[in-house]
Amino acid sequence: MNLPQFNDIWQETTNWQPSPDQQLLFDELYNKIIETNKYLNLTRITTPEEFWEKNLWDSLAPLMGYDLNNKKIIDIGTGGGFPGIPGAIAFNRGQFTLMDSTTKKINFIAQLAQDLNITNITTLVDRAETIGQEKAYRKQFDFALIRAVAETSVCLEYTLPLLKKNGTAILYRGNWTQEEEEKSKKIAHLLGGNIEKIVNQNTPLNNNIRHCIYVKKIGNTPKQYPREVGKPVKQPL
Numbered sequence: 001m002n003l004p005q006f007n008d009i010w011q012e013t014t015n016w017q018p019s020p021d022q023q024l025l026f027d028e029l030y031n032k033i034i035e036t037n038k039y040l041n042l043t044r045i046t047t048p049e050e051f052w053e054k055n056l057w058d059s060l061a062p063l064m065g066y067d068l069n070n071k072k073i074i075d076i077g078t079g080g081g082f083p084g085i086p087g088a089i090a091f092n093r094g095q096f097t098l099m100d101s102t103t104k105k106i107n108f109i110a111q112l113a114q115d116l117n118i119t120n121i122t123t124l125v126d127r128a129e130t131i132g133q134e135k136a137y138r139k140q141f142d143f144a145l146i147r148a149v150a151e152t153s154v155c156l157e158y159t160l161p162l163l164k165k166n167g168t169a170i171l172y173r174g175n176w177t178q179e180e181e182e183k184s185k186k187i188a189h190l191l192g193g194n195i196e197k198i199v200n201q202n203t204p205l206n207n208n209i210r211h212c213i214y215v216k217k218i219g220n221t222p223k224q225y226p227r228e229v230g231k232p233v234k235q236p237l
């Protein structure tokens, strides 16, 4: 094993521990990422401890209050597969769609899922603004995950249209301010959502600041959202 296991930290901070099979998959995931990172820029995070904390723990800690099994989950702007791949390993009966606009990254994830026999991952090369207006994706998901993709208002515009009623968007953030909270509450309402809770849980090894924003879909997202490709970033709500 190349990765630390840190079962006690998992238990203490998330009330969950990976099984031996899941630990093995995490290790294989780490090896593949390191190997591929030599020619494709998937992550800056390369030491085992950093990978454990910033890609495994950080992906999973915000999910552990929920049961994602038998649910439909989309990871928007998944990049090298975070939080989606650890999510699919931890909840192996959840149906995960990992989406990114970069073909190379998505090809890597599709190959990895095949090599590691992770059968609950579907991959998709597309843009959040496009699929948010498509019948096959709009209002289809129970959970929408988004980490390190854009500012909060953009994340709300990308995630909320994709959720079913009562679905939950999980926004992975670092710092969080009162001002951002006030603004986000209004934008969430405009898009048919409501901020249910904001959880601050810093990372367990380096104590880096983390906030997780849970937004429930309580109504309908007006038809005009998401706006056309590029507009949410250029003219944020």
Ligand code: SAM
Residues within 6 Å of the ligand: 076, 077, 078, 079, 080, 081, 082, 083, 099, 100, 101, 102, 105, 126, 127, 128, 129, 146, 147, 148, 149
């Ligand atoms: N979520 C991953 C993580 O936390 O490691 C990757 C983060 S990376 C900084 C941002 C990713 O979002 C990139 O791979 C980029 O291609 C993707 N992205 C940005 N805007 C997007 C959009 N509108 N639709 C789909 N993917 C997008």
